[in-house]
Amino acid sequence: MAILSRWDPFNEMQRLTDQLFRGWTGTGGEMQNFAPAVDIYEDEGIITVQAQVPGVKAEDVHIDVENNVLTISGERKLEREDKREGYHRIESSYGSFTRSFVLPEAADSEKVEANLSDGVLTVRIPKRPEAAPKRIEVKAKEQKGEAPKIEMQRGQAVEQKEEQK
Secondary structure, eight states: OOOOOOOOHHHHHHHHHHHHHTOOBOGGGOBOOOOOOEEEEEOSSEEEEEEEOTTOOGGGEEEEEETTEEEEEEEEOOOOOTTOOSOOOOOSBOEEEEEEEEOOTTBOGGGOEEEEETTEEEEEEEBOGGGSOOOOOOOOOOOOSOOOEEEEETTEEEEEOOOOO
16 A cells, blocks of 8 residues: 655755765665764863764874864774674764864963773863963043034134133
């Protein structure tokens, strides 16, 4: 029995977009193009980058800083045994990844620290102390008396001086 349904072009576009960005299928059906989600935040003295890399081992992650660009790269490997019988479904993404971020001039690339715990890679980049913003005080110059009033008369500016009592 065939079921008729109304064609919705917006649903079709959404389905095609989801299919396109789901990843390219490699040999064996595993997903490719793994790209970890990243959160970046900045405190007074440190910049923190957190990347979600579940299933990635510390030895499979590489962190480089060159010309104020932080690059996190690595590989999420598919480790499975094909001894089971039956149907397998793999929806997780696997493969090599690279993420790069431009660091501000204040970042001290010599003191970068990285830690991998519970599938979250945390990279801490301290800021140089001399790069801290300085607050400049604005001083007001005291005015003596009032500024003269200017009046326009036949296209010419005429200065009027008020008499002081």
